[in-house]
């Protein structure tokens with residue numbers, strides 16, 4: 001999936017499946033979606049990530065045809081979607097609330113859409129069974145939705161949306177109620193389906209690990225706006241703002257002023273009388289303006305003695321240690337009062353060194369380990 | 376079983392006596408040999424036989440049934456539609472006024488409803504008969520249906536309809552195959568309510584009935600004014616029996632449904 005060949009967004013000639021042009025959605029005076037431009041390409045697995053209430057469901061509902069667009073336009077496959085009702089769109093949606101039909105059995109729920117498609121009657125039964133197998137609910141075909149557990153309901157909803165094999169599938173938090181093992185299985189199942197059918201997926205999730213696993217690209221949203229749309233590794237390695245860096249994964253933020261920018265590299269002065277931190281220059285930073293240095297905990301090395309040959313090193317005191325099995329996280333307090341997290345794999349070497357509370361330590365990282373972002 | 380205190384026994388006895396003694400008397404005298412309602416002259420079913428010969432009563436009964444079925448069906452269709460619009464179309468200009476107007480006939484004295492309908496029928500030159508009673512009953516019982524249905528609609532999860540549309544239904548298809556089956560208990564009880572209201576109605580019917588069609592309540596009421604005959608007792612006994620059978624069947628059916636649902640839920644666990 002994340003192989004180098006599949007990157008239609010890099011190709012200016014590629015035709016997007018979905019295109020948002022200046023889309024705004026108002027509910028009365030409240031702006032839920034604020035002037036969004038976005039292209040999603042065929043066969044993409046596109047993940048929407050963002051805090052609760054930032055407009056993810058609203059974006060999906062506009063694609064599905066359940067909400068009108070206040071301003072701007074949405075095209076699917078080159079066709080303007082304004083005024084086209086949900087049943088005329090080659091889109092299926094899995095609702096956040098599942099929306100299973102309570103008066104129908106599981107099998108009838110799955111057959112509901114098929115009966116209204118041009119699938120011959122004789123094939124419907126087979127397709128329903130195939131979907132039941134997919135979500136491992138063969139034994140539950142005759143049950144009514146109220147006789148299912150939360151996770152089982154979720155799987156029925158997923159299967160129902162998948163059954164018609166639509167061109168575009170919208171999944172609003174499809175796996176939230178599943179346990180970890182089943183969730184991983186279903187994730188791979190989804191990726192598998194995607195590979196087999198070529199369906200384009202747009203998926204809302206609160207689980208960034210999930211987004212990282214399944215998505216070809218991730219859009220990070222905040223307050224009705226798209227903050228960054230990029231591949232998972234770029235989102236993680238090169239966030240375009242402190243917001244994104246902070247939202248995805250664990251990060252240390254050191255604030256200061258940008259003292260130097262030269263091409264890919266930049267420097268941030270952060271504490272009186274200390275050498276500036278060197279890092280990769282983020283987008284839109286300017287010498288002399290304020291900035292922040294962002295670095296992932298696993299990229300910081302921790303040692304008792306001052307490392308040689310490394311420019312970026314700071315001294316501090318171990319305040320807390322969190323043992324996570326394969327990893328340990330050290331919370332180190334710097335002289336200027338900020339708290340930095342450093343993570344190390346628990347190889348024997350470190351364990352023998354026996355760093356403990358109140359130890360004075362050195363934190364260090366390479367010049368390309370962190371990124372300097374505008375604030 | 377708890378033993379009832381003497382106080383409870385007494386209040387229970389008096390309460391039920393108060394409710395049922397009149398009916399018991401009515402039933403007992405329907406089997407009276409004598410024509411005099413207050414004198415017992417031995418057991419007989421002859422009044423039932425005579426009732427079966429009485430064309431006027433049979434006609435009235437038939438009219439009543441016809442009116443009740445047709446008017447409650449019309450009321451159910453219209454009332455459901457009104458409920459749907461009021462619950463679904465969100466805020467539109469005059470919505471509060473409309474929903475208030477739907478409920479107004481519930482509190483309006485029947486005499487006024489009847490009179491206004493009578494005036495309307497006269498004004499448009501409509502001959503009074505079965506048709507006018509049906510229209511009148513349909514109009515006022517529609518409000519009851521709409522109250523019952525809209526309280527159910529208010530708690531209906533709209534995303535179910537959206538899901539249906541998403542899976543290829545048109546709006547009407549979604550209503551028919553998802554919304555209606557789910558709200559059907561409310562629609563059915565609305566129909567039953569309209570049906571009983573129509574069976575029961577005397578005031579509005581007497582304004583809107585004409586010489587060509589009389590309903591049973593009107594017939595009974597007018598013949599009682601000429602003196603209570605044992606035939607009326609017989610007729611009333613039959614009605615009581617029918618109502619009792621209806622109520623008992625309904626309660627057994629609903630109890631069965633509850634038991635079935637419990638069993639289903641236990642299977643689910």
Ligand SMILES: Nc1ncnc2c1ncn2[C@@H]1O[C@H](COP(=O)(O)OP(=O)(O)OP(=O)(O)O)[C@@H](O)[C@H]1O
Pocket residue numbers: 027030032050051052053054055056057058059096
């Ligand atoms: N019908 C509506 N009327 C008014 N405001 C609405 C409506 N639907 C959503 N909103 C508002 O729009 C904003 C975005 O809602 P949305 O449901 O898209 O959030 P979300 O990102 O899906 O959140 P979550 O992760 O909690 O599901 C919220 O602030 C919400 O209150």
Ligand SMILES: [Mg+2]
Pocket residue numbers: 056057058096172
């Ligand atoms: Mg949502």
